[in-house]
Amino acid sequence: MAEEAEGSLKRLLVPFLLPEKCYDRFFIDLDLLDFPCLKILISKGLGLGIVAGSLLVKLPQVFKILGVKSAEGLSLQAFLLELVALTGTITYSVANSFPFSSWGEALFLMLQTITICFLILHYRGHTMRGVALLGIYVLILLVLLSPLMPKTVVTLLQATNRPAVIIGRLLQVITNYRxxxxxxxxAVTVFLLFAGSLARIFTSIQETGDPLMAVTFIVSSICNGLIAFQLLYYWNVSIPHKWEKKHQ
Incomplete structure (x- = not known):
């Protein structure tokens, strides 16, 4: 019975949270302070937690737009640039066969971001443009994920993440300031994105060893931090009753 339980535990943990050598170190040798294995466990746990959390991180934003039936104060250009950055992360990670725990949240964030882009257009009276955006984006994503796509193109797209993230976040910062x-x-979405991007710095270094991925998340954390600061700064400022078309 004990052997069956041990086998079930091993199948649960290996390789999703621990490589086999670390499982043996923790559960057979009982060396719970093995630093390299602890780093792997923390990184894997954080990565899976971020992926799970990404299923919900932008839903508060989606529900808020739907609830107030307005996208007042949201920069469409900022969300589109964020979509470019997320797409670069997805395609680059798939092309390099990175573990899903190191980039899976980008997939779920992408789905939520394209939904927000559609809602912004919809509540600004451009529903058909929103539908066209959805169709065009799906086609572009399928092409980028195609095995025929040259890896140099995918790497170049990933390299554009930093300027896309910086410009996108700065556009939102400028919009807030104006x-x-x-x-x-x-607020829930903004702070979750900030926390997630901070955690991703560690997991990207630990799981991929790719400096390009790590720098992308460092830049993303700084920019997300700026927006989080603004949200606290303007916390008690009421939103003027302005019609959406003023921001078209």
């Missing part, structure tokens, strides 16, 4: 408030930005 408006004097953060509009209908969701």
């Amino acid at each position: 408006n004097g408030h953060t509009g209908h930005l969701s």
Whole structure:
């Protein structure tokens, strides 16, 4: 019975959270302070936690837009650039066969981000443009994920992540500054994105060893931190009653 339980535990943990050598170190040798294996366990745990959390991280933003039936204060250009960055992460990670725990949240964030882009267009009276955006994006993503796509193109797209993230976040920062408030930005989403990007710095270094991925998340953390600061700064500022078309 004990052997069956041990076998079940091993199948559960290896290789999702631990390589076999670390499982043996923890559960057979009972060396619970093995630093290299602890780093792997923390990284894997954080990665899977971020992927799981990414299923919900932007839903508060989606629900807030739907609830108020407005995208006041949200920069469409910022979300589109974020979509470019997420797409680069997805395609680069798939092309390099990185573990899903190191990039899976980008997939779920991409789905939520394209939904927000559609809602922004919809509530600004451009529903058909939103539908066209969805169709065009799906086609582009399928092409980028195709085995026929040259790896140099995918690497170049990943290299554009940093400027895309910086420009996108700065556009939202500028929008907030000009408006004097953060509009209908969701505080839950903003702070979860900030925390997630900070954790991703560690997991990307630990799991991929790719400096390009690590730098992308460092830049993303700084930019997300700026927006989080603005959200706190403008916390008690009320949103003026302005019609959405003023921001078209």
